[in-house]
Amino acid sequence: MTLRENFHRIFEKELVEEILKIGKSQSFSEGEIVINIGQIIHFIPIILKGSLKISMIDDDGRELLMYYIDANKTCAMTFSCCMEKRKSKVIAIAEEDTEIWAIPVEYMDKLMLQYPTWKSFVMTNMQERFIETLRTLDMVVFKNLDTRLINYLREKSKLTGKSVINVSHEQIANDLASSRVVISRLLKKLEIEKKVLLFRNQIKLLQDFYEQ
DNA sequence: ACATTAAGTGATT
């Protein structure tokens, strides 16, 4: 499917042409930082391929994964920020090799006023991201770490569509704002319960993992 | 062969 065809499914005709004209494609390889904390946002990213991981970082440098954004989605933070040329409060890292369509922020006002489908695209995205943030908040405040870990593995698996997840215990600890030893122990418990298989930099989710 | 990084584990707070 071409870029134009893809955009046509979300946006009205004239908007597609305008977006194609003013934006440009940008590629990021896995692990690359797309937008960092404190950085002023110059463009709105629409994900074409791959996905971005959005995390917040507290004063002590502890990181917490908020949500992922994948194909045809965009980051809500960019809207709230770019309107007033504010700095980003979150960090966006390419979860895999990712391609985005970057639209300069200067066009935001115009697009919002002129195109109903753009407005609804923005609103829908903000709403979805907000819900996901609430879910993450609920996880952190009301759930135990083991529940959060299971949830984390579920989401990773869903994102890639595979039952084999390539990630280190250290990385998981980072994403969940925990420590490596604790994650290793919880994973070991899951392995004993026959829910996962552990390898170096790799976790395989078994049948029992998905049940109940 | 050696250095580096990932993961496992007991003890302590």
Added chain:
DNA sequence: AATCACTTAATGT
């Protein structure tokens, strides 16, 4: 649930 300290295993050069 986190941290320390130490061990073992896997990988890179």
